[in-house]
Amino acid sequence: MSSSFRFLALALLALTGCERGPAPGLAVVDFRHARESGGTPVASWKGDQVTAEELRQRLEEMSPALRERYQTLEQKREYVEGLARFELLVQEALARGLQNDPEVLASTKRALVSRLMRSQLEEARPPVSDAEVAAYYASHEEDYVRPEQVRLSHVFLAAPRADAARVAAARAKAEKVLAEAKALPPKDFAAFGRLARTHSEEPRTQPLDGDLRYRSLEVLAQDFGPEVAEAARALVTSGPGALSSVVQTDAGLHVLQLTGHQTASDLKLEDVRQQITGRLSQEKRTQAWAELLSHLERRAGFTVDATTLSRVHVDMSTPMLPPSGPPPGTIPAPFPTAAAEQP
Incomplete structure (x- = not known):
């Protein structure tokens, strides 16, 4: 296939993808190190680079003690070469098609769900009103005022x-x-x-x-x-x-x-306002997570065939088989840490 024909085919595929979007379960991922043009390159390789501006930011994000390791030209060269070599290894893995390896896919899916959870529960924090805090305190007053x-x-x-x-x-x-x-x-x-x-x-x-x-x-x-x-x-x-x-x-x-x-305990509303606000905010985020899951199930037309499922036999007597691949993903708990403590 000539290079011009290959370029035309890729262009048509890209145009089709823009018009229809990727099929469910398929995605286009940009693995380039530098996703935006501009900046002054300090290291370059085919289709990618590390810029002086990025390097300066990376160094400023380090602790002062760690920055001491990168004072000389050779020390900075070693750091930049480490960044570049990592990206070259990524490119080689992509060239070998390892992005579709089951372990890579399983790790990527878990990372995607984790990032979605942070976006849904942490970045979009629902507000808690003073009225909600006061109502919670009134309905749980025995937790705060007791002999x-x-x-x-x-x-x-x-x-x-x-x-x-x-x-x-x-x-x-x-x-x-x-x-x-x-x-x-x-x-x-x-x-x-x-x-x-x-x-x-x-x-x-x-x-x-x-x-x-x-x-x-x-x-x-x-x-x-x-x-x-x-x-x-x-x-x-x-x-x-x-x-x-x-x-x-x-x-x-x-x-x-x-x-x-x-x-005995005699905590007033103002004594526990921050604690109650945190508890209610956590409850709202948990509810938002549950609502998102329900929405996704409805949108995808998710169903369970109970009749077929009931026929799947679970044999307790057979020995454990070696794994055929990475375990399937499961929904992580919205808040794996302990719940807010009682006063």
């Missing part, structure tokens, strides 16, 4: 205070349970829970290994008696794992273990 709370586990033995004989028998058993609890490692909450499951006579908490969950001292007094609340207050100074003596209430006897403590 001191304790978490207890208990072994309860029913013995009404007026029944002296029953109280005496229950106390003897409670003292025995307390002795067993003291013999346990201080923070072996599971072991104390087994004592509660075995001996406790409180039907609501016995199946939960005696766990009372977090309660304020006021609620604790209302639910189990002021004696339990006072005992809990005393345990706080010793910290989680501390055991009470046998505590008597109108309903019976308790052996208590402190398993958690939360100090």
Whole structure:
């Protein structure tokens, strides 16, 4: 094929591509190092170059300590040659058709999705209004304004205070349970829970290994008696794992273990405005990501044939085969880092 005919064919292909655009899954990628003309070349090769302006910018983007490596002509030559040789290797890979290698395609797809995610979630940050922040604070005020709370586990033995004989028998058993609890490692909450499951006579908490969950001292007094609340207050100074003596209430006897403590909190809206704004902004970006995925599925006419899919057998008995290629891409989580912390 003559060079003029080859040029005409390439021109027609380019014109066709401009008119119709690439087919789905196909793209034209410009791998040239310098995509814009202009500048003063410090190194050139066929169809590409490194300019003095680019080199100056690259050096200014380095830390001052790193720039010390490139003070002499030879040091700068070494850096420029490194840039050029990398680009020459890219050109050679393209000449060998490696841009269509499965590993290259898989890496490129992941890079494209990652860049799309940054564009969708980070560069287009949806605004959060003061009204939205105030509404969130109002609906979650218990997270920011709450009294001191304790978490207890208990072994309860029913013995009404007026029944002296029953109280005496229950106390003897409670003292025995307390002795067993003291013999346990201080923070072996599971072991104390087994004592509660075995001996406790409180039907609501016995199946939960005696766990009372977090309660304020006021609620604790209302639910189990002021004696339990006072005992809990005393345990706080010793910290989680501390055991009470046998505590008597109108309903019976308790052996208590402190398993958690939360100090009182009184955070105003202004104290947590920035935190709430960040949380709502993250929620909006996550929603925007989900909406983008739904839009792309609708636009592409995405469907799943459930009947055919159900016939795909998953054999758990066969050995693992060697991979036939890179694993398929999967949708990354919008925010892989931990969610915003509670106050």
